[in-house]
Amino acid sequence: MKIAVYPGSFDPITFGHLDVVERAAAVFDRVILAVLVNPQKAVMLPTEVRLTVIREAVDEAGPAEIASRIHVESFDGLTVDFCRRRGAHFIVRGLRAISDFESELQMAHTNRKLEPEVDTVFFMTALEHSYLSSSLVKEIALFGGDVSQMVPPAATRRLSGSGRSL
Ligand code: PNS
Numbered sequence: 001m002k003i004a005v006y007p008g009s010f011d012p013i014t015f016g017h018l019d020v021v022e023r024a025a026a027v028f029d030r031v032i033l034a035v036l037v038n039p040q041k042a043v044m045l046p047t048e049v050r051l052t053v054i055r056e057a058v059d060e061a062g063p064a065e066i067a068s069r070i071h072v073e074s075f076d077g078l079t080v081d082f083c084r085r086r087g088a089h090f091i092v093r094g095l096r097a098i099s100d101f102e103s104e105l106q107m108a109h110t111n112r113k114l115e116p117e118v119d120t121v122f123f124m125t126a127l128e129h130s131y132l133s134s135s136l137v138k139e140i141a142l143f144g145g146d147v148s149q150m151v152p153p154a155a156t157r158r159l160s161g162s163g164r165s166l
Helices: 015-025 047-061 079-086 098-114 134-142 153-159
Strands: 003-008 030-036 070-075 090-095 119-124
Touching: 003 015, 003 079, 015 030, 015 047, 015 090, 015 119, 030 047, 030 079, 047 070, 047 153, 079 090, 079 098, 090 098, 098 119
Parallel strands: 003 030, 003 090, 030 070, 090 119
Antiparallel strands: none
8 A cells, every 4th residue: 555644734724735635645545644743833723623624625625535545644753753653655745836846855855864765756736726825824814814715615714713813
């Protein structure tokens, strides 16, 4: 069984992330969408909420056969250690534009140095989602803007009304 881990902050998950995980599920038998718990990073949505939002978004988005092969979990520590624990030999990451490439290349090489048995595989985010970023979504939601064209309905439900109180 080919298992891949798709790590990230997903604060919140966007249509771009959803597109990447669905592309990955077309290639791998199981994709574990892994939400990093990083106490040093200020987040908008608590981990448990992010996990619930992602699960709902995946279930609402696509065919049940694909959704059933996408697992959602949180993790802390190194991504490669989490991969080892789950028997995953692949890390999935999305590329939106050339600007993503440099940091992703650095991360992929570092992860390979840490764990040569784990390879990073990149999927190009669909063009219509390539402008999206979680940080911009957070800023828009913070100021009460409409993010419904940027994030799945499950995330819109949690973000609407969150403005200014954060
Ligand atoms: O969604 P993000 O914030 O771009 O995801 C970054 C993430 C979580 C993939 C990266 O920070 C990560 O893997 N963190 C876990 C700690 C780790 O393994 N660090 C070494 C990676 S080079």
